[in-house]
Each structure stands twice: as structure tokens, then as C-alpha cells.
Amino acid sequence: MSDEQINTIINHEMALEDSHPRGEKPKYFSEIIEEDGSIHLWFSAKKTCLHLAIDKATSTIVGAWFDYQEIGVELETSSVSQAKGLIECTNGTFQGRLVNELKLNSITTIEEANKYLLEVFVPEFNKRFAMDYKKFKSVFEQAPSLEKINYTLAILTSRKIFSREKESFFDLYLN
Numbered sequence: 001m002s003d004e005q006i007n008t009i010i011n012h013e014m015a016l017e018d019s020h021p022r023g024e025k026p027k028y029f030s031e032i033i034e035e036d037g038s039i040h041l042w043f044s045a046k047k048t049c050l051h052l053a054i055d056k057a058t059s060t061i062v063g064a065w066f067d068y069q070e071i072g073v074e075l076e077t078s079s080v081s082q083a084k085g086l087i088e089c090t091n092g093t094f095q096g097r098l099v100n101e102l103k104l105n106s107i108t109t110i111e112e113a114n115k116y117l118l119e120v121f122v123p124e125f126n127k128r129f130a131m132d133y134k135k136f137k138s139v140f141e142q143a144p145s146l147e148k149i150n151y152t153l154a155i156l157t158s159r160k161i162f163s164r165e166k167e168s169f170f171d172l173y174l175n
Contacts, residue, residue, distance in 0.1 A: 027057065043113045058133045061125060
């Protein structure tokens with residue numbers, strides 16, 4: 001090994017762009033949403049799971065709620081934590097800040113915790129750490145109407161009506 005290679009190793013000299021692989025940042029709001037759950041003693045002696053969803057382009061929290069992990073139910077995922085660094089970092093921030101805020105506000109139930117999370121903590125977090133999502137083009141689509149959902153999921157079939165009392169459905173006669 002040359003003196004230059006040894007010097008580089010000892011002094012940890014490496015070009016910044018070579019130090020960590022980086023993916024391209026999304027251009028649109030809601031293009032990539034990272035989601036994760038963090039099981040922790042958030043506000044009581046019973047472990048609860050905080051589910052978070054964060055937009056990768058703006059760092060805006062777009063979903064957050066607590067729930068109790070059911071006994072005997074295990075969630076499995078193939079996600080690699082290194083591939084979802086933003087949500088992992090956000091979970092760490094929430095564990096460091098939210099637990100203390102819940103204690104300071106004497107919050108002990110899941111209902112109170114969800115209310116505080118959605119009405120106070122997430123809006124303040126987004127105001128402080130997220131970019132203004134309104135300045136980004138969104139790829140969220142307008143939710144379809146309930147009527148359109150019903151028509152999309154409905155199975156439409158023809159029926160034959162023989163009289164007021166009899167009807168045929170798939171060659172079955174209904175009274």
C-alpha cells in the first residue's frame with residue numbers, strides 16, 4: 001500500500017459525493033411517501049405504535065396516529081431502514097420530543113395522544129421542519145365520489161322479470 005493510500009485511510013479523506021449514496025430527491029409533493037411504525041412507551045406503561053407517513057419531497061408529515069399492537073399480531077416488512085432514512089430520522093425525532101411533550105401535557109390515553117398529535121404536534125413539526133407543500137406540484141389525485149367508487153366496485157348483471165312476483169338471476173328464480 002502506498003503512503004498516499006495510507007494517509008487517505010488515516011485521515012478519512014473522501015470526496016463528499018462518494019461518502020454516502022444518495023437518491024434523487026422527488027420533484028413533486030406526494031410522489032414518494034415513506035411510512036413506518038415505531039413501537040415505544042409513548043405516553044403510558046403500555047407500548048403503543050406510532051404510525052407516521054412523510055412526504056419525501058417536502059418533509060411534510062401527511063399521516064400520523066397511535067394504535068395498540070394487538071396481542072399475537074406481528075407485522076412483517078421487507079423494508080430496509082437505510083432505504084427510508086427520512087422516516088427513520090423523523091421517528092427518532094418524535095421519540096426524543098413527543099414523549100416529553102405528552103408527559104408535560106399529562107396525556108395518558110390513546111385518544112388524548114391522537115388528538116394532541118394531530119392538532120398540536122404535527123402542525124408545529126411541519127411548520128418548523130417541512131417545506132411549504134403548496135409550492136410543489138402535487139401528484140395526489142382528487143378522491144372519487146362515493147357513487148363512482150360504488151359503480152367501480154359493483155358487479156352489474158342483467159335480470160329477467162317474468163311477473164311481479166318472479167325474477168330470474170343467473171337462471172335462478174327468485175320470489
